[in-house]
Amino acid sequence: xxxxxxxxxxxxxxxxxxxxxxxxxxxxxxxxxxxxxxxxxxxxxxxxxxxxxxxxxxxxxxxxxxxxxxxxxxxxxxxxxxxxxxxxxxxxxxxxxxxxxxxxxxxxxxxxxxxxxxxxxxxxxxxxxxxxxxxxxxxxxxxxxxxxxxxxxxxxxxxxxxxxxxxxxxxxxxxxxxxxxxxxxxxxxxxxxxxxxxxxxxxxxxxxxxxxxxxxxxxxxxxxxxxxxxxxxxxxxxxxxxxxxxxxxxxxxx
Amino acid sequence: xxxxxxxxxxxxxxxxxxxxxxxxxxxxxxxxxxxxxxxxxxxxxxxxxxxxxxxxxxxxxxxxxxxxxxxxxxxxxxxxxxxxxxxxxxxxxxxxxxxxxxxxxxxxxxxxxxxxxxxxxxxxxxxxxxxxxxxxxxxxxxxxxxxxxxxxxxxxxxxxxxxxxxxxxxxxxxxxxxxxxxxxxxxxxxxxxxxxxxxxxxxxxxxxxxxxxxxxxxxxxxxxxxxxxxxxxxxxxxxxxxxxxxxxxxxxxxxxxxxxxxxxxxxxxxxxxxxxxxxxxxxxxxxxxxxxxxxxxxxxxxxxxxxxxxxxxxxxx
Ligand SMILES: Cc1cc2nc3c(=O)[nH]c(=O)nc-3n(C[C@H](O)[C@H](O)[C@H](O)COP(=O)(O)OP(=O)(O)OC[C@H]3O[C@@H](n4cnc5c(N)ncnc54)[C@H](O)[C@@H]3O)c2cc1C
Ligand SMILES: Nc1ncnc2c1ncn2[C@@H]1O[C@H](COP(=O)(O)O)[C@@H](O)[C@H]1O
Numbered sequence: 001x002x003x004x005x006x007x008x009x010x011x012x013x014x015x016x017x018x019x020x021x022x023x024x025x026x027x028x029x030x031x032x033x034x035x036x037x038x039x040x041x042x043x044x045x046x047x048x049x050x051x052x053x054x055x056x057x058x059x060x061x062x063x064x065x066x067x068x069x070x071x072x073x074x075x076x077x078x079x080x081x082x083x084x085x086x087x088x089x090x091x092x093x094x095x096x097x098x099x100x101x102x103x104x105x106x107x108x109x110x111x112x113x114x115x116x117x118x119x120x121x122x123x124x125x126x127x128x129x130x131x132x133x134x135x136x137x138x139x140x141x142x143x144x145x146x147x148x149x150x151x152x153x154x155x156x157x158x159x160x161x162x163x164x165x166x167x168x169x170x171x172x173x174x175x176x177x178x179x180x181x182x183x184x185x186x187x188x189x190x191x192x193x194x195x196x197x198x199x200x201x202x203x204x205x206x207x208x209x210x211x212x213x214x215x216x217x218x219x220x221x222x223x224x225x226x227x228x229x230x231x232x233x234x235x236x237x238x239x240x241x242x243x244x245x246x247x248x249x250x251x252x253x254x
Numbered sequence: 255x256x257x258x259x260x261x262x263x264x265x266x267x268x269x270x271x272x273x274x275x276x277x278x279x280x281x282x283x284x285x286x287x288x289x290x291x292x293x294x295x296x297x298x299x300x301x302x303x304x305x306x307x308x309x310x311x312x313x314x315x316x317x318x319x320x321x322x323x324x325x326x327x328x329x330x331x332x333x334x335x336x337x338x339x340x341x342x343x344x345x346x347x348x349x350x351x352x353x354x355x356x357x358x359x360x361x362x363x364x365x366x367x368x369x370x371x372x373x374x375x376x377x378x379x380x381x382x383x384x385x386x387x388x389x390x391x392x393x394x395x396x397x398x399x400x401x402x403x404x405x406x407x408x409x410x411x412x413x414x415x416x417x418x419x420x421x422x423x424x425x426x427x428x429x430x431x432x433x434x435x436x437x438x439x440x441x442x443x444x445x446x447x448x449x450x451x452x453x454x455x456x457x458x459x460x461x462x463x464x465x466x467x468x469x470x471x472x473x474x475x476x477x478x479x480x481x482x483x484x485x486x487x488x489x490x491x492x493x494x495x496x497x498x499x500x501x502x503x504x505x506x507x508x509x510x511x512x513x514x515x516x517x518x519x520x521x522x523x524x525x526x527x528x529x530x531x532x533x534x535x536x537x538x539x540x541x542x543x544x545x546x547x548x549x550x551x552x553x554x555x556x557x558x559x560x561x562x563x564x565x566x567x568x569x570x571x
Contacts, residue, residue, distance in 0.1 A: 009496040013500050013520060017387055020454050026387060038501045095360065116325050122500065123383055126367040127400075131325070131355035140326060140432030143352040146494065160436065160495040161348035162269065163446040166323075171431045180487075180501055181494030214364040215393040218377065223527065229547035231538070236556045243532065243548050244564045251530055253452070253509050254476075254568060 003047045004112040006103055006133070008077060009068040010123040023219050034067040036075060038224030039118030040187040042178035044168075047116050048079035049183065056080040056113070061106050063099055065092045069201065076196035077188030083201040085112075085164045092212045100132035102207035108137060114155070115175040119144045130177035140178060143167045146182055201208040257282055258339035260332055261294040261302055261314065264350055268294075268305045270449050271345035271403040276309045278372060278401045279343050280409055286375035292416065293335045295320045295328065295423065309409040323349065323434050329356035331423045336361065346400040347449075352360040355402050370405045370527075378444045384500040386524035398435045404506055419506040426510035447496065450479035452509045455498055455525075459514020459535065459554055463491040466497045468558050469513060475566040483507070499524035514554045517542025534558065 011017075012033040015024040036044070047058045058076055060083040062068050072083045084106055091102060107115060115137075117130040127143070134141035147158040155170045159179065188196070234240045248254040257278045262272040272464055280289045294302045294316035315335040320327075332353065336342045342357060344350035346368055358365045373390060377399070380389050386420030421524040425546055447453060453477065456469040473480040482492040484499055500520035510528035515521060517533070517540055525531070526545050533546035534554045550557055 010385065013384060015386075018384060019387075026383075076551060096276075096367075098357070100359070121387055125365075125380075125382065125384075126365065127351040128355045128358070128365050128367055131352055132359050132365075134409070135329070135356040135359040136325075137525070139429065140428075141352065141356075142325075144348055148453075157434070162264070162449070164264075165415075166434055166436050167436040169435045174432065179494070181473075182495065196524065212364070214392050214395045215366060218390045218392050220382075220387050220389045225379070228544050229549065231543060231546075231549040231551055233551050236560050238554060239550045239552055239557060240560045240564050243550060243561065244568060246548055247509070247530075247532075248568060253530065254565065 001050065001113045002052050002111050003050055003056060003114045003116065004107050005040070005047045005058060005060050005080065005108055006115065006129065007040050007044070007060045007072065007120070008037050008121045009034045009062060009071045009076045010121055013038065013122060014064060018222055019222070022082060025132045025217065025220055030033045034071060037121050038117045039120060039122070039178055039180070042182045043076050043116035044078055044080060044178065045183045045185040046148060046178060047114070050114060051079070059084065059110055061103060062086070063088065063102055065089050072201060073196045073224055074188060075144065077190070077193040077221040078234055080103055080199075082199060084207070085201055085203045086207055087203060088206050091206060091211055094213050095215050096126050096128040096211045097132065098210060100129050100136060100194070101209040103129065104133045104136035105207045105209050107133065113172045114150075115139070115173070117175070117177045119177045119179045132174055134175035136253050139173050139175050140170045142170065143177040144179040145176050146179050147186045148182065193228045255340040256289040256291060257341045257343060258336040259290060259292050259311070259343045260345070260353070260542050261292045261295045261306055262345050262347060263294060263302050263411060263448030266296050266298050266335060267300055268302045269345065269347065269498050270408070271347050271401070272408065273305070273309055273408050274403060274406040275343050275345040275401045276306070276311060277406045277409040278369070278399070280310060281372045282341060282375050284425070285319065285372070288341070288375075291315060291331050291339075292440070295331055297321050299418065303416045303418055307414045307552065308411050309413060310412045311416050312414060313419065314416045315421055317421055319373070319423060319425050324429060325352045326356065327359065327425065327429050329353045333357045333360040335421060340396050342398045342409075344398070344400045346402045354398050358398040361396060361398065364393055366391065366393050366397055366399045367404045367433060368400055384520070385504065385527060386523065388534065399524070402504070403564070404450065406497035445477070445479035447479045447481050447498070447503050448505055450505070450507050451509045452476050453481050453498070453505055454478050454511045454513065455481035455487060455515060456513050458485040458489070460486070466491065468554070471564045472511070472558055472565075475507075475562055479504045483521055512542050513558060515542055517545065518539050
């Protein structure tokens with residue numbers, strides 16, 4: 001079984017961003033630490049578990065800007081067997097459609113049975129790439145899954161959707177996007193970290209697909225800071241009365 | 255040129271996030287003079303038609319033949335119905351997020367995901383890096399937009415009605431490759447976190463799963479959804495679907511009540527855009543108080559039962 005995971009390397013969620021003088025972008029300096037996307041870690045873990053249960057290999061595919069190898073080696077230390085890394089500044093900052101097209105083109109040549117992605121990238125929160133790649137390859141897709149079972153070329157996936165739990169059955173090949181709760185990603189162990197350094201990583205400059213830029217950022221800002229209101233202290237009755245009065249009479253939300 | 259809105263529905267009723275998407279479409283229509291129309295599919299779309307009409311949509315392309323959700327079939331149907339439009343708008347629900355990218359590819363359009371504001375007909379606000387940065391983007395060409403739930407208000411009610419243009423969905427052999435086999439838990443009275451007006455969330459301070467009725471009862475008297483911090487989810491007290499924050503759900507309800515939650519940056523990332531934030535915490539120095547409009551410094555085991563009692567008394571009068 002060929003299992004492909006799409007890995008986006010993103011700024012660490014703890015990053016404190018600064019905005020450039022023109023207000024047109026955040027400052028992309030060396031204080032930013034690049035890591036595996038938090039949802040992509042669930043995708044990696046699931047891919048490795050499928051390989052362990054059914055055999056085959058796990059191949060990662062990444063489009064990046066030159067900051068990615070360390071994180072891809074981490075994925076390899078978890079159990080990814082091979083990687084493809086397309087380093088192209090223009091592509092990585094282009095529209096999500098060109099990213100999806102480049103990924104679909106690259107993945108096609110890997111003959112996948114299963115493609116796993118994160119449910120969203122935490123930097124851009126597009127939630128676009130998984131279903132778009134599925135559409136481009138004509139594969140069925142289920143997004144935001146919290147459980148996946150594979151038996152005889154049929155996958156059963158479960159996800160939460162708007163207060164419901166939906167269960168899907170799909171014929172492989174298929175695309176799944178991973179939500180939190182799918183599994184508990186493993187920590188790489190030392191021997192695997194050493195081994196990961198030797199695993200094949202195929203670096204390329206592009207995927208031979210068109211680069212589109214129709215969506216352009218005009219400006220960035222920090223969200224308006226919430227003014228902290230007053231702290232309420234006193235006896236329990238006093239505090240509760242003050243709150244209920246505020247919600248009912250000032251805010252008119254009760 | 256026109257604006258198409260996917261009127262997502264479940265059990266023949268339009269979902270709230272779709273009504274908010276209509277409002278987003280109206281805002282764009284006002285700025286551009288474009289006409290709007292809806293796209294609906296369900297077993298019976300009569301009620302969706304009247305809901306849409308009341309919100310100011312006068313034309314709906316729809317089908318009353320669909321009994322089962324199926325994303326590639328929905329995507330094909332919506333893409334065909336939306337061919338005449340130059341902007342296609344989806345509610346940013348699980349279904350919307352699953353279908354919109356497929357429609358984008360089919361229509362060779364440009365995606366603008368998860369918008370939180372509209373400045374011009376083709377200039378939108380988005381939130382990046384877990385709500386830490388807001389970005390304004392200009393998008394050219396044919397667009398497919400998803401709208402973050404609970405950000406836009408419901409549209410004004412017009413009392414109007416919508417006319418339907420029936421279309422028959424095509425089925426394809428490939429549809430059998432994937433099917434929705436079963437709805438395992440369908441609680442229609444449960445309020446969905448990302449779509450709720452009021453949310454009560456509990457943190458590690460609640461002490462354990464056995465104490466959760468404290469949170470659920472308060473949510474119930476408020477008609478609210480209930481959520482949790484990651485510490486709670488990681489401890490296995492609550493399911494991950496209830497997690498609010500950077501790696502959970504992004505919410506921005508009218509009222510967010512944080513009970514026994516310290517207010518770590520990753521939690522704030524998911525809820526700090528709420529209109530009114532209430533915090534109950536016994537530690538005066540807890541960071542949650544930096545964003546709280548109403549910060550109650552006290553023991554949650556005293557405050558929450560009393561609060562529940564007072565609100566239920568108020569609601570009964
Ligand atoms: C990559 C990454 C992603 C993360 N994503 C998320 C996320 O999506 N969501 C999230 O929530 N966290 C997330 N976290 C975790 C986050 O950093 C915090 O660890 C977590 O939010 C803490 O949860 P808590 O506030 O419930 O617990 P604590 O920090 O332990 O806070 C408990 C609070 O309860 C108060 N308390 C205790 N007893 C009482 C009482 N009797 N009465 C009143 N108050 C009481 C305490 O004063 C304290 O402030 C993430 C962390 C990382 C590294
Ligand atoms: N540049 C990229 N390279 C590889 N995979 C990506 C890239 N961008 C997005 N993905 C995958 O698609 C998922 C969703 O990303 P997005 O659609 O950007 O929210 C991510 O979690 C990754 O699995």
